[in-house]
Amino acid sequence: MASAPPLETAGPGGYPQPPPYEEPMMNPHPQYPQGPMPPPYSYAKVPQCPYPVQSQSPPVTGPVVSVQTIYVQPGVVYGDRPVQAHCPVCAQFVVTRMDYSAGMLAWLSCVALSFFGCIYGCCLIPFCVDGLKDVKHTCPNCNNILGIYKRL
Numbered sequence: 550m551a552s553a554p555p556l557e558t559a560g561p562g563g564y565p566q567p568p569p570y571e572e573p574m575m576n577p578h579p580q581y582p583q584g585p586m587p588p589p590y591s592y593a594k595v596p597q598c599p600y601p602v603q604s605q606s607p608p609v610t611g612p613v614v615s616v617q618t619i620y621v622q623p624g625v626v627y628g629d630r631p632v633q634a635h636c637p638v639c640a641q642f643v644v645t646r647m648d649y650s651a652g653m654l655a656w657l658s659c660v661a662l663s664f665f666g667c668i669y670g671c672c673l674i675p676f677c678v679d680g681l682k683d684v685k686h687t688c689p690n691c692n693n694i695l696g697i698y699k700r701l
């Protein structure tokens with residue numbers, strides 16, 4: 550009698566061998582990373598701070614410049630010619646009157662002439678030449694001194 554050999558495939562209480570779980574280990578996408586594991590996405594490595602840290606307060610544009618209104622007569626240059634200026638005393642625009650006075654240049658010219666031998670009255674010539682004197686600009690109305698032009 551040939552009895553069928555008992556199949557030993559699955560005996561009583563014999564559990565089929567579970568397939569080896571290697572697929573989860575080979576899984577490139579771990580669902581739940583455990584612990585401080587480095588992220589598997591190397592391309593997603595974000596640099597710490599690609600931009601320079603900016604200060605919280607915006608840069609100050611600059612100190613506040615307080616504009617002071619200083620009334621300066623524009624273009625009034627006191628030279629050796631009468632100029633039109635505004636007299637603050639009589640509050641009028643006048644043409645200055647020139648008064649010549651011996652200034653530094655006249656005295657230096659006198660000393661220079663004396664040094665070269667012109668001691669007999671010739672050294673006084675600079676005091677007679679208006680081109681060597683200082684010019685004092687005065688107001689023709691109130692004789693207020695508006696400016697002095699010094700040659701030295």
Ligand SMILES: [Zn+2]
Pocket residue numbers: 636637638639640643688689690691692693
């Ligand atoms: Zn005046």
